[in-house]
Structure formats: C-alpha cells, structure tokens
Amino acid sequence: MALSFQFSSEHEAVRDTVRRLCQEELSPLVDDAEENEVFPRHVFQRWGELGLIGVRYPERDGGTGMDKVSDCIVREELSYMSQAFATSWSAHSHLGIWPIWKVGTPWQRENYFKPALTGEKVAGFGLSEPDGGSNVRALKTRAERVDGGWKLNGSKLYITNAPFANFLLVAARTRPELKPESISLFIVDLPNPGFEVHKLRKEGIRASETGLIHIEDAFVPDECLLGGIEGTYPVILECLSENRVGVAANALGMARAAFDAAKAYASDRIVANKRIGDYQAIAHKLADMAAQIEAAKWMVYYGAWRVDQGTLDAATAARVKLIASETALAVSEQAIRIHGGAGIMREYPVGRIHRDAFVYVIGEGTSEVQRNIIARDMGFKP
Ligand SMILES: Cc1cc2nc3c(=O)[nH]c(=O)nc-3n(C[C@H](O)[C@H](O)[C@H](O)COP(=O)(O)OP(=O)(O)OC[C@H]3O[C@@H](n4cnc5c(N)ncnc54)[C@H](O)[C@@H]3O)c2cc1C
Numbered sequence: 001m002a003l004s005f006q007f008s009s010e011h012e013a014v015r016d017t018v019r020r021l022c023q024e025e026l027s028p029l030v031d032d033a034e035e036n037e038v039f040p041r042h043v044f045q046r047w048g049e050l051g052l053i054g055v056r057y058p059e060r061d062g063g064t065g066m067d068k069v070s071d072c073i074v075r076e077e078l079s080y081m082s083q084a085f086a087t088s089w090s091a092h093s094h095l096g097i098w099p100i101w102k103v104g105t106p107w108q109r110e111n112y113f114k115p116a117l118t119g120e121k122v123a124g125f126g127l128s129e130p131d132g133g134s135n136v137r138a139l140k141t142r143a144e145r146v147d148g149g150w151k152l153n154g155s156k157l158y159i160t161n162a163p164f165a166n167f168l169l170v171a172a173r174t175r176p177e178l179k180p181e182s183i184s185l186f187i188v189d190l191p192n193p194g195f196e197v198h199k200l201r202k203e204g205i206r207a208s209e210t211g212l213i214h215i216e217d218a219f220v221p222d223e224c225l226l227g228g229i230e231g232t233y234p235v236i237l238e239c240l241s242e243n244r245v246g247v248a249a250n251a252l253g254m255a256r257a258a259f260d261a262a263k264a265y266a267s268d269r270i271v272a273n274k275r276i277g278d279y280q281a282i283a284h285k286l287a288d289m290a291a292q293i294e295a296a297k298w299m300v301y302y303g304a305w306r307v308d309q310g311t312l313d314a315a316t317a318a319r320v321k322l323i324a325s326e327t328a329l330a331v332s333e334q335a336i337r338i339h340g341g342a343g344i345m346r347e348y349p350v351g352r353i354h355r356d357a358f359v360y361v362i363g364e365g366t367s368e369v370q371r372n373i374i375a376r377d378m379g380f381k382p
Contacts, residue, residue, distance in 0.1 A: 005298075007069070014070045017050060018077035030082045033207035034352070037199075039088050041122070041164055048119030053093045057101055062114050068242070068307035072249035072300055079253025083356035084207035086250045087363075091160035091208075092116065094243045096123025099169055099185060099235050103227035112167055112187055124161035126170040126188075126213065127236065129154065134369050136171075136236070137180030141215060143172040149221040150174075150186060152194065155214050158363075162211025163199040165190055170215075171236065174229055182230040186220045194218025204355040241317040244364055245303035248324035251360045252293070252300050255328040258353045259289050262335035265342070282338055289331045296327040315377035318370040325360035326367060332357045 007015070029040050047053050056071035057063025064070075071094075078086035093116075100113045115121040132138040141154025152172055162168060170186045188195065196214040227235055263286055266277030276282045303320035306312040332354035336343035343350050361367045372382045 007073075010066065011069055011073055014055065014066065015073050015077060018052065018074050021046070021050065021052075022077060022081040026078075026085060027081055030085070030207065034082075034084065035206075037201065037206045037209070039084070039161075039164065039207055039209050043085065044092065044119035044122050046119070047089065047093075048117060053089075053119060054117040055093075057117070061101060061109070062117050068245070068304040069301060071246060072304045075246055075249040076253040076256070076300075079250040080257045081253075082207065083250060083254055083353070083359065084205035086253065087205050087208040087359065088161055090243065090246055090250060091125055092123045092165075094246055095125030095239065096161070096165070096167075096169060098239050098242070099226060099232070100187070102239070103232070103235055105223070107223055108187060108226065115166075121166040122161055122164060124159050124165040124168045124211075126156040126159045126162070126168045128157050128159070130157050133157070134366055136183075139171055139173060139180075139183060140176075141170065141172040142176065143174045143184060143186060143220070145174070146219070149219055150225065152186065152188070152215050152218040152220060155212070157212050158200070159211045159213060160208060162190075162197050162213055163209040168213075169226065170220075171232075178230060181233040183233045183236065184229050185226040185232040185236070187224040187226055188218065188220055189224075192218050204357075204359045237314065240364065241312060241314050242307055244317040244321035244370075245300065245307060245312065247360050247364045248296070248300045248303060248320045251321075251324040251328035251357070252296050254353050254357050254360075255289075255293050255296060255324075255331040258328070258332040258335035258350055258357075259286075259293055261348065261350050261353075262286065262289065262338040265339050265348075269340075276338070285334050285338060289334055292327045292331060296324040299323050313377075315374050318365075318373040318377075321360075321364065322367055322370040322374070325357075328357040329354070329361055 033040055051064035052074050054063035055066050055074055056068050059065035075086055078089055097113050097116045100108050116123050129139055143150045143152050168188050170188050171183050174184050194215055194217050197211045200210045200212055266282050267275055269276045299320045335350040336354055339348055339350055342348050375382045
C-alpha cells in the first residue's frame with residue numbers, strides 16, 4: 001500500500017462539516033454550559049442528524065460508513081472548540097456503544113446501539129470504581145443471578161454522561177472467586193431504582209457531566225447481559241485501546257487551540273515597541289509547540305490508520321495517547337506563559353484549555369499506566 005500523508009476529500013469534508021457546526025451552532029453554547037456545568041442534551045440529536053456519532057461504524061449497521069481517521073477528525077475539531085463537548089461525545093459514541101456494536105445481540109443493537117447513533121438515547125460507560133481506576137482488575141461491583149436476570153451491587157466513579165444518560169454499560173463480577181479478568185458487562189437503563197447518580201463538580205471539562213454512582217440491588221434483565229458471562233474483558237481492553245487513539249485526537253484538538261491562541265497573542269501583544277513573538281524566547285516556545293503538535297498529529301493519524309487496518313495493538317495505542325495527551329498539557333502551559341497575566345484571565349481561552357488538558361493525562365488510563373503498557377511490551381515488569 002502506498003504511503004500517503006494527505007487526508008482524502010471525504011476526510012476534508014468531515015472536517016469542514018464539524019468546523020461549520022462548531023462555529024455556527026455549538027460555540028455559542030459553550031460558555032453557558034461551562035458556567036452552569038450542564039451539558040446541552042439536544043446537541044446529541046444534532047450530532048446524530050449529521051451522522052457524526054456513527055462516523056466510524058459501517059453503513060450496514062446503521063453507521064455513516066467512514067473510518068477511524070474520520071472519527072479522529074470529528075474529535076479533533078470538537079476538542080478544538082470544547083474538550084467538554086468532545087469528551088461527552090467520546091463517552092457516548094465510542095465507550096458507551098462500541099461494545100454493543102462489537103458483541104451485542106440483534107435486540108441490543110436495535111434497542112441501544114441504533115437509538116444512540118441518532119442521539120435519541122445517550123450512553124455512558126461504567127468501568128472505574130473508587131478502588132478500581134488504574135487497576136481495572138480490582139473491580140468490585142457484583143452481579144448476582146436472580147429470577148429473570150441479575151442483581152447489581154457496588155459503585156462507579158467518574159462516569160461521563162451518567163447524570164443524564166439513558167443507559168450505561170456497567171462492568172461487574174458474577175463470581176469474585178474467579179480470576180480478576182472475569183468481568184461481565186451489563187446494559188442498564190436509567191433511571192433505575194437501584195442506581196443513585198450524584199453529579200460531581202470538576203475543575204476541568206466542566207460542561208461534561210460526570211457521575212458517582214451507588215448501585216444497590218439494581219435489577220437488570222437477562223437480555224441486557226452484553227457479550228456473555230465473564231467473557232468481556234478482551235472486549236473492554238480492545239474498546240479502551242481504540243479509544244486511546246480517539247482521545248489522543250481530542251488532545252491534539254486542545255493543543256492546536258492553545259497554540260493558535262498563543263500565536264495570535266504573540267502577534268498582537270507589543271512590549272517595549274516589539275511584538276512579543278519577535279523576542280527569541282517567545283518565538284522558540286512557539287516553534288517547539290508547533291513541532292510537538294506536528295509530531296502528535298501524525299502519531300494520532302497513524303494510530304487511526306492502524307485501527308482501520310485492524311492492526312492496532314495496546315502498546316501502539318498507549319504510545320499515541322501518551323504523546324498526544326502530554327503534548328496538550330505542555331503546549332497549553334506554554335500558551336499560558338506566552339499570554340503573561342492575560343493567561344490567567346477568564347476572557348482568554350488558554351486557562352480553560354490547560355485545566356481541560358489534565359483530563360487526558362488521567363482519563364482513559366493515566367500516563368503512568370500508558371508507560372507501564374509500553375514497558376511491558378518491551379518485556380519489563382513495571
Ligand atoms: C473527567 C473524567 C471522566 C472520566 N470518565 C470515565 C468514564 O466515563 N468511565 C469510566 O469508567 N471511567 C472514567 N474516568 C475514570 C478514569 O479512567 C480514571 O480516573 C483513571 O483511570 C485513573 O484512575 P483513578 O482516578 O482511580 O486514579 P488512581 O488509580 O488512584 O491513580 C492515582 C495515581 O497513581 C498512579 N498509579 C496508579 N497505579 C499505578 C501503577 N501501577 N504504576 C504507576 N502509577 C500508578 C496513577 O498514574 C495516578 O498518578 C474518568 C475520569 C475523569 C477524570
């Protein structure tokens with residue numbers, strides 16, 4: 001296959017669509033959503049109408065029939081505008097429905113996957129717990145067999161979209177005596193009398209709603225067990241690996257937004273009769289930022305290409321996520337420095353971008369966890 005460093009005209013069309021959507025419809029919503037910490041729910045329907053939720057799923061399954069590169073373009077552009085919007089999109093369009101697409105029954109696809117593609121239903125993914133964030137194997141939520149289904153007990157922490165989702169995928173153990181990887185996934189309709197969802201207040205991505213969930217004797221019918229008993233750990237790992245490439249694209253969008261703001265400021269701001277961009281210290285910062293973003297960009301799209309080839313492995317996904325998320329954090333910090341005092345002021349975007357950038361050196365597996373995956377791939381045992 002020929003090596004190509006160009007996006008296709010279809011990819012450019014996706015980028016134009018999302019940019020226009022952001023500029024004309026979504027940007028005006030961002031400040032209020034951040035201030036009130038409430039995600040505008042109707043945006044999911046708009047994403048659905050434009051085919052953006054289903055962008056990487058095949059047409060035969062109700063998707064838009066494009067590819068992972070397109071999915072990353074959507075994320076990059078949404079994140080350029082608002083990481084909170086892009087994170088809610090990601091938890092819904094990938095984490096909350098990819099496993100249903102992958103291993104769901106025809107009934108599950110009809111009742112959850114398809115209404116999620118149109119934005120009629122909003123999804124989330126409940127894996128992390130108070131004792132099981134980095135260490136998924138420490139997961140404690142229990143699922144006990146009862147007449148006609150399962151009874152769930154436990155808790156979930158930091159679950160994106162949980163405060164307003166229509167359903168969540170919930171990871172639980174059916175038999176704690178089995179090996180740690182014996183995890184099952186359940187589709188849980190919300191509200192559910194056994195699910196108490198508390199909305200958390202956050203420093204970053206404030207417009208993306210995040211929940212702590214107490215689960216007590218929540219009944220889930222048999223038809224909502226996803227992918228069979230105790231066998232979904234590999235599905236979860238594959239889902240997370242692909243999403244690490246995805247959130248790397250989110251990080252790339254944030255890095256670009258911070259860079260563009262810093263470059264504009266460096267061109268406009270005059271200190272001692274000179275644009276600050278003409279001071280070598282500032283120019284070098286901008287040069288480093290541009291180079292780091294370019295490196296992250298091609299890693300992200302290489303990762304997306306590997307997904308499309310069906311050859312993504314966990315270590316590649318971890319390398320892509322590590323570099324892109326750390327780039328967003330470093331670039332947004334430099335952007336604040338370039339702004340001087342203005343960088344701390346709310347009317348400039350760089351402070352918010354930097355707060356938001358912390359989310360992806362933590363969420364979807366911290367940078368330390370990514371380094372562990374990469375080191376294990378080299379044969380070490382960190
Ligand atoms: C805004 C936000 C949204 C989220 N959305 C979701 C969601 O929708 N669904 C979901 O399931 N989860 C979600 N998460 C959870 C996220 O995946 C976890 O926060 C993350 O995996 C880290 O887990 P933890 O917070 O428990 O940190 P901990 O595991 O307590 O880690 C604390 C520190 O210890 C380090 N550490 C831990 N173990 C190791 C190790 N073995 N080696 C080296 N260092 C280590 C970590 O790197 C980190 O620096 C979200 C988190 C955030 C912040």
